[in-house]
Amino acid sequence: MQDNLTTFPRRLLQHGKERPHKPAFREKDLGIWQTWDWQQVNAEVRALACGLAAIGFQRGMNLAIIGDNRPRLYWSMLAAQCLGGVPVPMYQDAPAADMSFVLENAEIAYAIVEDQEQVDKLLDLCDQCPNIKHIAYEDERGMRNYTHQQLMSYARLQELGREYDKAHPGFYEASIAEGKESDNAIILYTSGTTGKPKGVCQTHKALLSAAVGGIGFDKLTDEENVLSYLPMAWVGDCLFSFAQALTAGFTVNCPESSDTVTTDLREIGPSYYFAPPRIFENMLTQVMIRMEDAGTIKRKMFHHFMDVARRVGSDILDGKQVPLGDRISYAIGNALVYGPLRNVLGMSRIRVAYTAGAAIGPDLFRFYRSIGVNLKQFYGSTETCAYICLQPDGEIKFDSVGKPAPGVEVKLAQNGEVLVKSPTLMHCYYKRPDATAEAIDGEGYFHTGDAGIFDNDGHLRIIDRAADVGKMNNGAIFAPNYIENKLKFFPFIKEAVAFGHERDKVTAFINIDMEAVGNWAERRGIAYSGYTDLAAHEQTYALVKECVEKVNADLAQEALMADTQVHRFLVLHKELDPDDDELTRTRKVRRKFIAEKYAVLIEALYGGKASQYIETQVKFEDGRTGMVAADLRIMDLKAA
Amino acid sequence: MQMNEPEAITAGRKIGDVILDLRNISLSFGGVKALTNISFDVREHEIRAIIGPNGAGKSSMLNVINGVYRPQQGEIIYRGQHRKNMDCYAAAKSGIARTFQNIALFKGMTVLDNIMTGRNLKMKSNFLLQALYWGPARREEIEHRRKCEEVIDFLEIQHIRKTPVGRLPYGLQKRVELGRALAAEPQILLLDEPMAGMNVEEKQDMCRFILDVNEQFGTTIVLIEHDMGVVMDISDRVVVLDYGKKIGDGTPDEVRTNQDVIDAYLGVAH
Numbered sequence: 001m002q003d004n005l006t007t008f009p010r011r012l013l014q015h016g017k018e019r020p021h022k023p024a025f026r027e028k029d030l031g032i033w034q035t036w037d038w039q040q041v042n043a044e045v046r047a048l049a050c051g052l053a054a055i056g057f058q059r060g061m062n063l064a065i066i067g068d069n070r071p072r073l074y075w076s077m078l079a080a081q082c083l084g085g086v087p088v089p090m091y092q093d094a095p096a097a098d099m100s101f102v103l104e105n106a107e108i109a110y111a112i113v114e115d116q117e118q119v120d121k122l123l124d125l126c127d128q129c130p131n132i133k134h135i136a137y138e139d140e141r142g143m144r145n146y147t148h149q150q151l152m153s154y155a156r157l158q159e160l161g162r163e164y165d166k167a168h169p170g171f172y173e174a175s176i177a178e179g180k181e182s183d184n185a186i187i188l189y190t191s192g193t194t195g196k197p198k199g200v201c202q203t204h205k206a207l208l209s210a211a212v213g214g215i216g217f218d219k220l221t222d223e224e225n226v227l228s229y230l231p232m233a234w235v236g237d238c239l240f241s242f243a244q245a246l247t248a249g250f251t252v253n254c255p256e257s258s259d260t261v262t263t264d265l266r267e268i269g270p271s272y273y274f275a276p277p278r279i280f281e282n283m284l285t286q287v288m289i290r291m292e293d294a295g296t297i298k299r300k301m302f303h304h305f306m307d308v309a310r311r312v313g314s315d316i317l318d319g320k321q322v323p324l325g326d327r328i329s330y331a332i333g334n335a336l337v338y339g340p341l342r343n344v345l346g347m348s349r350i351r352v353a354y355t356a357g358a359a360i361g362p363d364l365f366r367f368y369r370s371i372g373v374n375l376k377q378f379y380g381s382t383e384t385c386a387y388i389c390l391q392p393d394g395e396i397k398f399d400s401v402g403k404p405a406p407g408v409e410v411k412l413a414q415n416g417e418v419l420v421k422s423p424t425l426m427h428c429y430y431k432r433p434d435a436t437a438e439a440i441d442g443e444g445y446f447h448t449g450d451a452g453i454f455d456n457d458g459h460l461r462i463i464d465r466a467a468d469v470g471k472m473n474n475g476a477i478f479a480p481n482y483i484e485n486k487l488k489f490f491p492f493i494k495e496a497v498a499f500g501h502e503r504d505k506v507t508a509f510i511n512i513d514m515e516a517v518g519n520w521a522e523r524r525g526i527a528y529s530g531y532t533d534l535a536a537h538e539q540t541y542a543l544v545k546e547c548v549e550k551v552n553a554d555l556a557q558e559a560l561m562a563d564t565q566v567h568r569f570l571v572l573h574k575e576l577d578p579d580d581d582e583l584t585r586t587r588k589v590r591r592k593f594i595a596e597k598y599a600v601l602i603e604a605l606y607g608g609k610a611s612q613y614i615e616t617q618v619k620f621e622d623g624r625t626g627m628v629a630a631d632l633r634i635m636d637l638k639a640a
Numbered sequence: 641m642q643m644n645e646p647e648a649i650t651a652g653r654k655i656g657d658v659i660l661d662l663r664n665i666s667l668s669f670g671g672v673k674a675l676t677n678i679s680f681d682v683r684e685h686e687i688r689a690i691i692g693p694n695g696a697g698k699s700s701m702l703n704v705i706n707g708v709y710r711p712q713q714g715e716i717i718y719r720g721q722h723r724k725n726m727d728c729y730a731a732a733k734s735g736i737a738r739t740f741q742n743i744a745l746f747k748g749m750t751v752l753d754n755i756m757t758g759r760n761l762k763m764k765s766n767f768l769l770q771a772l773y774w775g776p777a778r779r780e781e782i783e784h785r786r787k788c789e790e791v792i793d794f795l796e797i798q799h800i801r802k803t804p805v806g807r808l809p810y811g812l813q814k815r816v817e818l819g820r821a822l823a824a825e826p827q828i829l830l831l832d833e834p835m836a837g838m839n840v841e842e843k844q845d846m847c848r849f850i851l852d853v854n855e856q857f858g859t860t861i862v863l864i865e866h867d868m869g870v871v872m873d874i875s876d877r878v879v880v881l882d883y884g885k886k887i888g889d890g891t892p893d894e895v896r897t898n899q900d901v902i903d904a905y906l907g908v909a910h
Contacts, residue, residue: 030786030789030790030792030793031752031785031789031792031798031801032789142852144856256798257796257798257799259798259799260798260799263799263802
């Protein structure tokens with residue numbers, strides 16, 4: 001790699017010279033998209049970096065960054081790197097208590113945050129984490145009465161920076177020149193499916209090689225547009241909205257607020273898009289709900305052409321042979337249904353879309369590809385800068401995550417665990433040599449913790465978390481995720497947790513999707529007072545039963561999975577929630593925790609009881625707690 | 641955001657002099673006496689609540705203040721000017737904006753357009769120029785749109801900017817109505833039961849917005865509200881009406897312990 005491209009700050013300088021007037025960042029403010037070109041971004045970062053230096057931020061320090069996706073927060077990441085510091089983006093929706101661990105672990109003294117909400121959280125934690133000395137906030141709304149000496153507005157910090165820059169000419173350039181590619185570029189805390197979060201340290205070199213690899217793989221240019229709306233603390237956003245944007249020089253668009261993402265998506269029409277399966281799932285649910293409410297003709301037309309798309313859409317996208325008649329049908333469908341649908345979803349201009357983070361239901365995946373969205377899967381983790389395997393264009397399979405990414409070596413351990421060696425591998429967990437040694441073995445292979453198999457074409461198939469894959473009493477493999485994903489494809493089912501390890505039969509907890517089932521209930525005139533009430537309703541049970549039966553029929557078709565059909569299930573009285581520690585912040589099920597918390601229910605499922613009473617404590621968003629109690633019915637099913 | 645932000649207020653708000661003084665107001669419709677000899681005043685930057693049982697004359701009082709009703713007796717002194725009664729247009733022009741008990745928005749229009757109507761009195765260019773969207777009219781429109789966007793940002797309703805108001809849930813419609821009133825950059829904001837029919841969360845949001853408006857822009861607020869918890873929490877002074885008569889006036893604490901008020905609310909043995 002050229003010497004002037006080995007760190008992110010150097011890349012930034014380079015873009016300022018090469019494409020000074022190309023848009024780098026956009027943000028919607030007061031209803032209008034504001035644009036900053038690379039030259040302006042350079043000036044902004046420079047002022048900010050010098051401002052940080054003026055208040056004492058030094059090489060080797062960590063800078064906490066908390067807030068929704070905002071250009072100024074991305075610039076803060078760059079500013080920290082310019083000074084040889086390390087940005088630590090944190091989950092903006094985490095309650096104060098959850099933040100304290102990261103703040104302490106990373107010895108945070110400086111923080112740049114979005115707004116009053118985050119400032120309040122940090123001020124609350126000041127007693128616990130006396131290290132926090134400086135907090136800069138971007139949005140000044142509601143901040144006029146704050147007199148805490150730690151606080152300073154982002155604008156003021158930049159003002160200080162401009163003065164500092166004048167007084168110390170050459171400081172900024174020298175500071176960037178001092179940066180090395182082996183320096184830490186970022187610390188990303190993993191959401192922690194198990195135990196406390198761990199800080200994954202990625203160097204400039206690792207992050208850049210992941211970015212360069214991905215850009216080459218999909219032939220991305222500086223013309224791309226991405227919408228950055230996923231938490232900044234997540235490796236996916238770090239790679240797509242930061243590392244790749246700074247590598248290729250394309251445009252990062254920040255939505256107005258988290259509620260307006262759908263509208264903003266339509267306005268921007270990104271060409272390169274990344275979302276976890278849950279977002280694709282939500283979008284599909286929305287479409288399905290709206291189609292249910294549409295007129296008869298529209299509904300018939302939609303279903304007719306969706307059948308056509310299901311049959312031939314994917315093949316056409318992959319450039320395979322398709323009979324002329326089907327091509328004509330598809331073209332008509334494209335004009336009447338798929339095109340408008342892509343437009344509504346904000347996907348008209350997408351060249352490449354990716355999903356990762358959790359397994360995606362094959363039917364869900366097929367839906368997007370069939371309407372002409374080039375949706376692909378990749379597989380990876382925070383520790384590997386997101387990429388391990390990618391699906392190449394034209395080689396899309398619904399059940400695989402593709403081939404190893406350029407430069408990545410993948411092998412399988414005895415127990416099926418996926419092991420990885422790659423230049424994009426993290427160099428350590430922050431201050432956790434024990435955990436690092438556990439994750440990376442003597443030969444330099446990283447243990448992903450996922451169980452997988454290679455198919456005949458060299459594509460990797462992930463079955464489940466290695467730790468979650470169990471055995472049933474009769475020896476059959478039990479892959480809970482596999483079953484849950486099948487269940488979750490139904491718009492009515494939001495979350496599912498399957499049990500079966502060392503048991504004779506498989507059982508499951510179900511969470512209904514409030515919006516979808518609520519809408520369904522409304523149309524049938526079913527009265528209900530809230531989630532708990534609706535979940536316990538007889539007709540809801542009948543609805544869920546139908547879904548589970550379909551999944552069972554599906555599982556019966558697969559030789560390996562036929563024994564893992566769901567025999568009994570119950571619909572939970574409350575939604576699984578990250579605030580109650582039942583899900584991670586990225587909304588993955590915390591299996592062990594749930595098994596312990598709801599042990600009574602599992603016992604009832606296997607004990608043959610027809611119902612079980614349970615009381616559960618719930619935490620509200622403002623930190624208060626309450627109780628939810630219900631008598632849960634358990635339903636039996638026959639195996640298909 | 642730089643709406644009519646008074647410079648005097650830096651840390652918190654400071655309650656100023658009497659801005660609106662109502663003296664001996666009596667209003668009757670034929671033989672029905674809606675208001676009888678009521679006097680009270682409103683000070684600048686304060687939150688003034690009017691409470692009372694149903695039919696006490698609260699809404700009539702607001703209607704007198706912004707000139708919808710003309711009282712038969714009494715005097716209104718607004719910013720030192722003595723008047724027999726207010727005139728709707730003059731009231732709006734001189735900085736009095738309001739919301740209504742039963743939402744009075746244009747249901748088929750978007751949130752943005754509804755809020756834009758709040759700027760009506762501030763628009764100077766003539767109909768023809770506006771229709772052509774030309775020259776000064778265009779500049780003016782852009783400026784007004786910016787103000788409306790500030791209101792939208794303030795009330796956190798960006799996600800429904802282009803949604804027709806009729807499709808919104810009740811709580812949000814109330815918020816839009818507040819937005820329209822705010823767009824007029826009022827000095828006095830009259831709120832007629834801003835929290836009626838809302839759930840707890842929506843009420844909390846609305847309280848926060850009312851307090852924010854009062855604190856950030858220094859807007860004087862006169863509100864009618866049934867939820868006693870809310871009234872006692874956010875208002876500086878409370879006036880209590882019953883059967884068109886004033887039976888109490890003072891700080892929330894004073895009103896709470898006033899025997900007449902207790903009797904009016906709980907009933908009294910005769």
